[in-house]
Amino acid sequence: MSGVVHPPGEGGKRRAPSKRRWGSRLVLLAPALWLALFVLVPLLIVVRMSVSESVRARPPYRPQLPASLDPELWREALGELTLDNYRDLAASSLYGEALLTSLGLAFVATAIILVSGYGIALAVARAPQNWRMILLAAVVLPFWTSFLVRVYAWIGILKSDGWLNQAFLALGLISAPLAILNTNAAVVIGLVYAYLPFMILPLHASLEKQDPALLEAAADLGASPLRRFWTVTVPLSLPGIVAGSLLCFIPMVGEFVVPELLGGTETLMLGRVLWSEFFSNANWPLASAIAVVLLAILILPIVALRESERRRQEAAS
Amino acid sequence: MDSKTIIRIQTVTKRFGPAVAVRNVSLDLAEGEFFCLLGPSGCGKSTLMRMIAGFEEPDEGRIELDGADLVGTPPERRPLNMMFQSYALFPHMTVSGNIAYGLRRGGLDKAEQAARLAEMIRIARLDGFETRYPAQLSGGQRQRVALARALARRPRVLLLDEPLGALDRSLRESTQAELKELQARLGTTFVMVTHDQDEAMSLADRIGIMQAGSLIQAGSPREVYERPASRFVAGFIGAANLIEGTIIRREPVFARIALADGTEIEARAETGEPGDAVAVMVRPEHLSLAAGDVPGPNRLAATVTATAFLGDGVSIRARLASGQDIRVLAHGGAPEPLRGEAITLAFAADAARVVT
Ligand SMILES: Nc1ncnc2c1ncn2[C@@H]1O[C@H](COP(=O)(O)OP(=O)(O)OP(=O)(O)O)[C@@H](O)[C@H]1O
Ligand SMILES: [Mg+2]
Numbered sequence: 001m002s003g004v005v006h007p008p009g010e011g012g013k014r015r016a017p018s019k020r021r022w023g024s025r026l027v028l029l030a031p032a033l034w035l036a037l038f039v040l041v042p043l044l045i046v047v048r049m050s051v052s053e054s055v056r057a058r059p060p061y062r063p064q065l066p067a068s069l070d071p072e073l074w075r076e077a078l079g080e081l082t083l084d085n086y087r088d089l090a091a092s093s094l095y096g097e098a099l100l101t102s103l104g105l106a107f108v109a110t111a112i113i114l115v116s117g118y119g120i121a122l123a124v125a126r127a128p129q130n131w132r133m134i135l136l137a138a139v140v141l142p143f144w145t146s147f148l149v150r151v152y153a154w155i156g157i158l159k160s161d162g163w164l165n166q167a168f169l170a171l172g173l174i175s176a177p178l179a180i181l182n183t184n185a186a187v188v189i190g191l192v193y194a195y196l197p198f199m200i201l202p203l204h205a206s207l208e209k210q211d212p213a214l215l216e217a218a219a220d221l222g223a224s225p226l227r228r229f230w231t232v233t234v235p236l237s238l239p240g241i242v243a244g245s246l247l248c249f250i251p252m253v254g255e256f257v258v259p260e261l262l263g264g265t266e267t268l269m270l271g272r273v274l275w276s277e278f279f280s281n282a283n284w285p286l287a288s289a290i291a292v293v294l295l296a297i298l299i300l301p302i303v304a305l306r307e308s309e310r311r312r313q314e315a316a317s
Numbered sequence: 318m319d320s321k322t323i324i325r326i327q328t329v330t331k332r333f334g335p336a337v338a339v340r341n342v343s344l345d346l347a348e349g350e351f352f353c354l355l356g357p358s359g360c361g362k363s364t365l366m367r368m369i370a371g372f373e374e375p376d377e378g379r380i381e382l383d384g385a386d387l388v389g390t391p392p393e394r395r396p397l398n399m400m401f402q403s404y405a406l407f408p409h410m411t412v413s414g415n416i417a418y419g420l421r422r423g424g425l426d427k428a429e430q431a432a433r434l435a436e437m438i439r440i441a442r443l444d445g446f447e448t449r450y451p452a453q454l455s456g457g458q459r460q461r462v463a464l465a466r467a468l469a470r471r472p473r474v475l476l477l478d479e480p481l482g483a484l485d486r487s488l489r490e491s492t493q494a495e496l497k498e499l500q501a502r503l504g505t506t507f508v509m510v511t512h513d514q515d516e517a518m519s520l521a522d523r524i525g526i527m528q529a530g531s532l533i534q535a536g537s538p539r540e541v542y543e544r545p546a547s548r549f550v551a552g553f554i555g556a557a558n559l560i561e562g563t564i565i566r567r568e569p570v571f572a573r574i575a576l577a578d579g580t581e582i583e584a585r586a587e588t589g590e591p592g593d594a595v596a597v598m599v600r601p602e603h604l605s606l607a608a609g610d611v612p613g614p615n616r617l618a619a620t621v622t623a624t625a626f627l628g629d630g631v632s633i634r635a636r637l638a639s640g641q642d643i644r645v646l647a648h649g650g651a652p653e654p655l656r657g658e659a660i661t662l663a664f665a666a667d668a669a670r671v672v673t
Contacts, residue, residue: 216372217405219392221419222470231418235409 043295050288051081061285085289095290098268099297105184105259105269106252109191113248114241116192117199121240122233124200125207132208139200151190151261158186158262182264190258195251199244206240207233242305250298270294323348323506324369324474329378331364338364340530341378346474351500351507353517355553356527362510363402365527366476369508370399382473398472402479402510404463406451412462413438413447419470433469440499441465457488464496468503477509481516493520514554518542526550544587548672551598558604558643559596559672560617564589572671578638582615584669595671601632601646603668606654607661615669617662619643621654635660 052061063080066073089095124135142150157163158181165177180186210233218228234241256271263269270290278287324346331339339361346352354362367373369380371392380387387395398419407415416437420430438444441461451459460480467475480496481489497520500507511517517524518538525535526549534546545551548559562574565581572586574597584597607616619635622642631653633645645662654660 211403211405213401213403213405214407216392217399217401217407217466218418219372220370220399221466222393222422223418224393224422227422232407 046288046291049285050085050292051083052285053082054283054285060282085286088286089289089293098270098273101268102253102270105187106249109188109252110245110249112192113196113199114245117196117203121200121203121207124204139197148257151194151257154190154262155181184267186262187259187267190262191252194258195248198247202243203237203240206237210236253298254294321348323383325381327379329375329380331368331373332376337530342532344525344532344535346506349504349506350522351520353521353524354510354527355514355517355524360527361530362527363478366478366510370397370476371395396472397474397476398467398470399476400463400467400480402482404459406459406462408451411448411450412443415462416466416469423470437465437469456483460484474506474508477507479510526553545672548596551672556601556644558599561596564591564593564595567591571666576639583666584671586671588673589671595673597669598672599664599669601644603664604645604662606647607663615664615666619660619662621656621658621660624653
């Protein structure tokens with residue numbers, strides 16, 4: 001006897017992959033649907049709003065998109081779309097300043113969070129196994145309380161007769177209360193406090209999976225503890241550093257609650273500007289334009305990062 | 318071989334909580350020798366190596382290098398290097414980056430570093446792979462990067478923890494030969510952990526056998542093979558038949574042993590007094606088939622239970638009258654006995670050894 005003999009069960013095996021293909025398609029469909037529904041559609045609505053015109057009416061923008069499919073009506077409506085809101089943004093220095101303030105404060109806060117978060121994540125990752133879960137739980141414990149309440153509580157700590165000033169006065173470190181509340185410093189303190197866990201968690205994830213033998217190998221090859229940290233620990237945690245920094249920086253740039261509660265009148269962050277355009281001035285189109293610009297500015301570094309990552313991988317292979 | 322002692326391990330004990338990982342081990346390593354640590358899993362081989370490298374500190378005893386106590390010296394200041402079982406290559410560095418890592422703090426200037434790197438690349442036959450990352454290498458190439466990285470600093474002693482464990486059989490054998498050749502050329506003292514006794518036999522100048530944290534015996538491959546210090550060593554190094562019996566008479570070199578069924582045999586003995594329960598070790602290759610009716614000394618009656626043709630000989634499994642299984646390696650054109658056939662096995666008293 002010659003030729004190919006199919007073992008029994010081969011037929012069943014052959015059916016399995018196509019089943020799996022269907023399964024994997026379904027699995028991909030769910031996030032795609034989710035993205036379309038909750039990311040793409042709202043984004044399109046915001047973009048469309050940003051090229052509309054603000055009017056005193058209900059809804060407060062023009063043009064309305066026609067309900068029928070009549071091409072004539074559509075041409076008319078689309079012809080009314082305008083880039084005026086973007087021109088206004090570019091013309092007024094207020095928005096540029098708010099953007100710079102937002103980026104600056106978010107940057108400073110991210111830097112502080114990175115340094116302090118790294119220390120904490122490292123301590124957790126190097127703690128004995130049975131301590132790790134407890135320490136991680138402590139990191140995420142604040143999430144059990146409302147964000148708003150926790151930030152509000154900082155007012156009590158930072159105000160001129162608050163706990164911090166009283167403690168400093170009692171210790172004789174200062175002779176008169178420091179004006180911390182309603183300054184940029186208070187905003188940075190609030191941001192650092194509120195976003196620290198978002199840095200610690202991804203950092204811990206990348207530090208914990210590092211093979212301890214790598215540090216031993218580095219020591220064996222003559223590297224001091226400091227050199228081991230800079231040449232092994234840090235480079236290998238780079239994905240965690242990037243993920244944590246983005247997770248903190250991006251929402252902080254558009255943050256509204258922290259500057260609203262802890263910042264002064266001069267702390268103009270984009271989130272607040274957007275809020276006041278939307279709710280105080282009822283200028284939905286301008287607020288949308290701010291949101292679109294913010295989005296574009298924040299997406300750029302991510303795209304650049306992906307691009308450089310891709311190029312490095314290409315170079316490597 | 319230069320017999321100058323380079324590392325002296327003195328009564329070293331290491332505990333992890335209540336468990337004793339290394340128990341009262343003393344061992345001298347000579348400069349330039351190839352020493353293999355052999356033993357079953359969990360017997361403390363890695364722990365002993367890690368104490369020499371400095372990753373663990375002994376609870377008792379001391380470890381000396383060139384007569385100076387090493388205890389308390391961190392690993393980065395010990396002039397020894399270790400090749401890890403998992404290789405522990407830096408995944409974010411290229412082949413060159415990995416090998417050159419230890420050179421940056423080695424007191425060499427830039428040109429010397431570059432020359433040493435090139436030399437190590439050449440020795441490890443990694444030319445053309447300098448810019449690859451570990452993930453882009455085969456298992457054998459990774460193994461050579463790890464070896465080159467550990468040797469780049471020209472350590473006095475190289476510690477290798479199961480360096481060939483992750484390689485497949487054929488690659489393993491060719492790598493063993495390379496390792497031996499490299500060690501001879503560099504003259505570096507090698508201490509290698511393995512639990513493959515063939516590997517230890519073919520590579521080592523001396524073998525140390527560990528059991529449950531203790532170093533049972535250290536000696537040349539021939540010594541531990543021919544004069545095992547215990548039943549454990551006899552069974553661990555090579556195949557051995559251990560025939561249980563009692564000493565009935567003791568002579569200067571030989572002892573007479575009575576087996577349970579009354580058979581009396583003679584074997585070399587270094588220890589043991591009449592009345593002691595001992596085992597007689599006979600290697601399978603030292604047993605031969607004797608014609609059943611010819612009387613003589615050192616004869617054992619047995620029944621064949623299985624045979625296997627090996628090309629250059631026949632492997633026979635047989636059962637003694639006492640019920641004990643015994644292995645025989647018959648060479649050349651010996652007639653192959655049938656299953657169930659009653660045979661008589663013979664051996665020279667010189668080739669048998671009393672172990673306790
Ligand atoms: N860090 C540690 N903490 C607790 N116990 C340990 C530790 N390291 C080793 N041991 C224990 O010490 C004993 C010896 O371990 P070791 O790793 O030295 O064995 P080994 O001979 O290298 O084994 P293998 O051949 O499997 O690698 C084992 O029982 C092990 O469980
Ligand atoms: Mg081990």
